[in-house]
Amino acid sequence: MKVVALSGGVGGARLVEGLAAVVRPEDLTVIVNTGDDFVHWGLTVCPDLDTVMYTIAGLAHPEQGWGLAGETFHAYGMVERYGGEAWFRLGDRDLATHLVRTQALLAGRSLTEITADLCRALGVAPRILPMCDAPRPTRIDTPEGTLSFQNWLVRRRGQVAVERIWSAGSTAPAPGVLDAIHAADVVVIGPSNPYVSIDPILGLDGVRAALAERRVVAVSPIVAGKAVKGPLAEMIPQLAGRPPSAAAIADHYGRLLRGFVLERGDDAPEGVPVLHTGTVIAARADRERLAREVLAFADGRR
Amino acid sequence: MKVVALSGGVGGARLVEGLAAVVRPEDLTVIVNTGDDFVHWGLTVCPDLDTVMYTIAGLAHPEQGWGLAGETFHAYGMVERYGGEAWFRLGDRDLATHLVRTQALLAGRSLTEITADLCRALGVAPRILPMCDAPRPTRIDTPEGTLSFQNWLVRRRGQVAVERIWSAGSTAPAPGVLDAIHAADVVVIGPSNPYVSIDPILGLDGVRAALAERRVVAVSPIVAGKAVKGPLAEMIPQLAGRPPSAAAIADHYGRLLRGFVLERGDDAPEGVPVLHTGTVIAARADRERLAREVLAFADGRR
8 A cells, every 4th residue: 555644853753653554565665745844053944754764764853852862062052152043953963864865955956855865864764755856935924024934933932913824935746746746555644733733735736646546544633632842722713713623624634624522522523424542642552453453443434 | 572473273373372361462473374264064074273273272183183072973873874975084072163164154254254253152361373365275296196185195095195285275474463463572483383274375476575584483393303293204205305304304394484382302303493492282281381491492583
């Protein structure tokens, strides 16, 4: 079974780790949001790509959901001492990823090629594709003006009201993205933030049309009315005008879905087949178990 | 007494630390070689400027003569894992210096301004000037062709024969360099490699003419026929056609010198007043002692 997963950072990366354990590497393609990418300390940082890569490589920090296990912050401490930009921390080993990537971009290699190189070096076997090779930054309109995603989330700690979320820049999907979707038996939308992690992928040229012909299932990032991680629970009332719930996620994706996976006890949305199961996958074993259940469920939705 | 010091890396930096202990900060200007500067991992690295800055700040590694005390190499290890350029190691905290500098250069600040900012942040009070704001890379002609300095020294471990050493790029001294020399009561040429650390400074427009009117004294980097650090002892036979000695250094500078400081027991050069003293200054107390002796000697050479 050929599987495509659409993913943002933490939640999506954890499900992808489970998928990587149960799908043959040559049958798994992960299309990753690049809307959060930004330039920091002069380096191109791709938070979601790196979280997915580090997670599959077994290098991710087990709890915090970003960065590397056992990471140090010596360069950061010195940047702070110099009075440099200290609002976003980059770890020492993580820095190497951004240094190597930035140099390769300046040398003319594409983000798709670079991501493949980095993954190969870390022993990541499934294909990880950035959604775009060109910048496609997420913009957040607020009462204080339009902010970049990292400015809104990290510098302003997600405390500024969200009026609208949109994407700037290129609308061309990266090479391989549409082909992977066309070839997929199943497309899994990970338990990521639909507004800032999945919508940027869905908004690229041809992606929605390609997905319309596939068995697409989504896993809810909302459990018992709360987001497992990040600002999603606060965004839903502002953007959808309703309380946060798994059903609000399913309704957001609408007719795109052939199935929806949500936590036991959460209210099911209308109009789409559901699978109730345990969707909290902080533990490794749960990631693999959920991946198996999601694929079996999707396989029955043909 | 207004003092200007010309310096390369390790040896020069140690004497400069001594000078900084005995000269008022507003009376001390250090003009530092930038011929070794290069771009590594996409970052502008200035080895001699940083060695001088870290040494005065008390942050330098006490023995190895480059880098920071207690430095870690986590980013480097990860770059190596990615198959990146691993022939030159940059430490984690040292990386911050290059990141901040590279960003500031891209933002349009000059190397002189950036160096002043970095020094201020580290509490370095004397004025540290790069010899040039524009690149002035040292080139080494060898039987295998022309190599950049770091390629010759680090990548090739200084094992390739040296036929000629020259400087490419701009010949304009950085702002403040000529004024500092004109205002100096004493100019001290540190115990640095004359070919690759001092000659690049001397070759800049107007520097030799300005020095001709000053009391210039040099401290020998050769002690008992050996270089305290680096490839100097092997360079002298190749470039001057004689065995390495303190006298060979004095003869290299020739009529520029009003005085020459060398190790007790080393043969004095002809035609220049000398001070025999202890010139090995690995210990802090010796740096200050030598600085006092050099200034008193120079003051008597009026």
